[in-house]
Amino acid sequence: MEANESINTRSLEDIASVLDFAKLDRSEIKSETQSVYFSEHLDSESFRLLELDKAVLEAIENGEKVVLRGDKEDCAVLCTDSQTFEVKQGEISNAMLILPNIHFGPELSTNDEPSVRYNEVNSVMHSFFELRPVKPRLAKLRQLLEKNPYSGQAEEGDDDHQGKKFTFNELLDLVQGSENEINTALHKMQALIIDGYWRVLDFDFLVQVMGHLLQLCDENDWTHSGVPIEECLNVLQELYPRSVVEHVIHNFCDKAVPTVSGDDDEENRMQIDIDYHKLNEDKVCRFFAEQILKHARKFNLSHFLSTWEKSVPEGMKTSLYQLEGLALIDRDSTPEVISYMTVDTLPEDMDERFNFLFRMKEKWSLADITPYIKDLETDKMDVTAMLTKVARASMSKGIKVYNSRKPLT
Amino acid sequence: MVYFRPGDAGKPQEWAMIELQGTLETRHPVPFSGRFIGDLHFTHKDVPVLIIGHHILYGKLVSLEKPYGILVKDRQADTAHASYTITAIIRKKLLFKNRPKPIIANVPKKL
Numbered sequence: 001m002e003a004n005e006s007i008n009t010r011s012l013e014d015i016a017s018v019l020d021f022a023k024l025d026r027s028e029i030k031s032e033t034q035s036v037y038f039s040e041h042l043d044s045e046s047f048r049l050l051e052l053d054k055a056v057l058e059a060i061e062n063g064e065k066v067v068l069r070g071d072k073e074d075c076a077v078l079c080t081d082s083q084t085f086e087v088k089q090g091e092i093s094n095a096m097l098i099l100p101n102i103h104f105g106p107e108l109s110t111n112d113e114p115s116v117r118y119n120e121v122n123s124v125m126h127s128f129f130e131l132r133p134v135k136p137r138l139a140k141l142r143q144l145l146e147k148n149p150y151s152g153q154a155e156e157g158d159d160d161h162q163g164k165k166f167t168f169n170e171l172l173d174l175v176q177g178s179e180n181e182i183n184t185a186l187h188k189m190q191a192l193i194i195d196g197y198w199r200v201l202d203f204d205f206l207v208q209v210m211g212h213l214l215q216l217c218d219e220n221d222w223t224h225s226g227v228p229i230e231e232c233l234n235v236l237q238e239l240y241p242r243s244v245v246e247h248v249i250h251n252f253c254d255k256a257v258p259t260v261s262g263d264d265d266e267e268n269r270m271q272i273d274i275d276y277h278k279l280n281e282d283k284v285c286r287f288f289a290e291q292i293l294k295h296a297r298k299f300n301l302s303h304f305l306s307t308w309e310k311s312v313p314e315g316m317k318t319s320l321y322q323l324e325g326l327a328l329i330d331r332d333s334t335p336e337v338i339s340y341m342t343v344d345t346l347p348e349d350m351d352e353r354f355n356f357l358f359r360m361k362e363k364w365s366l367a368d369i370t371p372y373i374k375d376l377e378t379d380k381m382d383v384t385a386m387l388t389k390v391a392r393a394s395m396s397k398g399i400k401v402y403n404s405r406k407p408l409t
Numbered sequence: 410m411v412y413f414r415p416g417d418a419g420k421p422q423e424w425a426m427i428e429l430q431g432t433l434e435t436r437h438p439v440p441f442s443g444r445f446i447g448d449l450h451f452t453h454k455d456v457p458v459l460i461i462g463h464h465i466l467y468g469k470l471v472s473l474e475k476p477y478g479i480l481v482k483d484r485q486a487d488t489a490h491a492s493y494t495i496t497a498i499i500r501k502k503l504l505f506k507n508r509p510k511p512i513i514a515n516v517p518k519k520l
Contacts, residue, residue: 010445010448015448018448018460019448019450019460021512022460022465022512023512024450024458024460024465028452028453029450029451029452029453029458030450030451030452030453032451033448033449033450034448034449034450035445035447035448035449036427036445036446036447036448036449036459037443037444037445037446038441038442038443038444038446039442039443040442040443041442042441042442042443046481047479047480047481047496048480049477049478049479049480049499050477050478050479050480050495051475051476051477051478052475052476052477052478052498053475054475057476057478057498060478060495068493093430093431094428094429094430094431094506095428095429095430095431095432095433096426096427096428096502097426097427097428097429097446098424098425098426098479098499099424099425099426099427100422100424100425100497101424101425102425102427102449102503104425104451104455104457104470104501104503105451105452105454105455105456105457105470106455108451119449121427121446124432124433128477129480
């Protein structure tokens with residue numbers, strides 16, 4: 001480098017003599033030269049470079065909230081409203097000189113007179129932060145909420161309910177995910193806010209509440225005519241907090257669609273000024289199956305089916321598809337068995353998940369395995385793509401089945 | 410929180426980068442601040458040419474697939490929730506990855 005040259009003092013003669021020295025003819029280059037200096041205030045610590053994924057750049061440009069979560073830099077995640085990215089440091093051997101101002105070829109002046117412009121480098125970088133899209137650790141979310149499941153107002157003060165409770169913001173910080181992803185997960189696990197904290201309902205408590213709800217429906221024949229919300233809440237809020245009852249009703253009922261006018265059947269006509277909901281047969285039946293399966297974990301299939309049929313409210317019909325993602329049926333054993341298995345307790349890492357599933361059962365049909373891997377889908381890889389990667393297909397009893405490509409650990 | 414600070418015209422400040430192989434050095438240890446680095450020229454075909462010391466480097470203009478944000482930590486009393494601002498974006502760089510050509514000094518003519 002040239003010694004003893006103070007900033008921004010290079011003359012056209014200086015430039016010309018270097019061109020001459022370099023044997024670069026003036027006719028080969030554009031007339032405007034940029035002489036580059038290190039700034040007087042060179043500082044390579046004042047900022048970092050963050051590689052911006054398209055989604056992140058758009059979010060920032062649109063003024064959406066983009067948050068960095070995590071205390072140490074090597075464990076940080078970056079979240080837009082709907083996506084989560086792991087932040088990793090990438091080092092390169094090249095030197096990256098940062099200039100706030102520069103003209104690129106097409107921007108240079110086109111007149112023939114040699115001219116000089118001075119540009120400054122304000123820092124030199126050898127590393128940058130890069131973003132990798134990841135799924136938030138939702139298993140952790142469930143673990144946190146299960147520290148203190150809600151079992152009723154009276155129980156809140158007892159010894160079993162002194163575990164930590166979490167607000168939405170606390171969950172965002174601990175689970176490290178975007179707001180949308182966390183909200184969707186909370187909705188899926190049927191969590192609700194009680195006194196400002198997100199809670200899941202203790203299963204036995206839910207059984208109690210449902211017991212009362214279904215009994216009320218049965219007494220008033222609401223299973224057929226629809227559940228009038230206000231009336232139902234007025235009765236049940238004597239026993240349980242109103243918000244809890246509302247939450248349970250919404251989880252097991254669908255908003256009723258009024259019947260077409262001209263239907264003369266008085267008993268089935270909906271009154272349009274009352275809010276009605278209809279019990280969802282699939283969800284209710286599934287709930288009864290869960291009650292049975294949770295107790296014994298593994299059942300003789302035909303025994304289970306008859307118990308299940310008898311347990312559901314009158315007028316409701318059980319079907320196997322209602323058990324998707326809840327239980328696994330083994331038709332190869334004698335007698336055939338059914339076991340309780342939900343996706344929430346399975347490993348989150350893709351390789352670990354498949355290892356677990358193939359250890360449990362050697363060959364899986366697409367229909368059987370899908371509920372247990374669907375949550376791992378990303379933009380780039382759907383269920384079929386995942387299976388192509390980790391499994392080998394073959395035919396068994398006329399159906400396509402998958403087994404592991406790799407040896408199991 | 411990561412905020413974005415728009416420039417004066419409401420649009421982001423656009424900065425640029427020159428990427429070089431290796432690192433810049435001086436013959437003797439001296440501070441870099443304020444020092445001259447080199448002359449940047451462009452050919453008529455817009456090829457960037459950089460002359461640093463006794464080397465001439467030919468490079469190219471690269472539009473970054475993933476632009477870099479300039480991330481500045483906001484000075485705050487509350488360190489529990491640090492926030493950052495992206496003050497500028499780098500969308501293009503001049504990449505000099507070809508081996509620099511050393512400039513051979515003129516051999517003095519025999520007298």
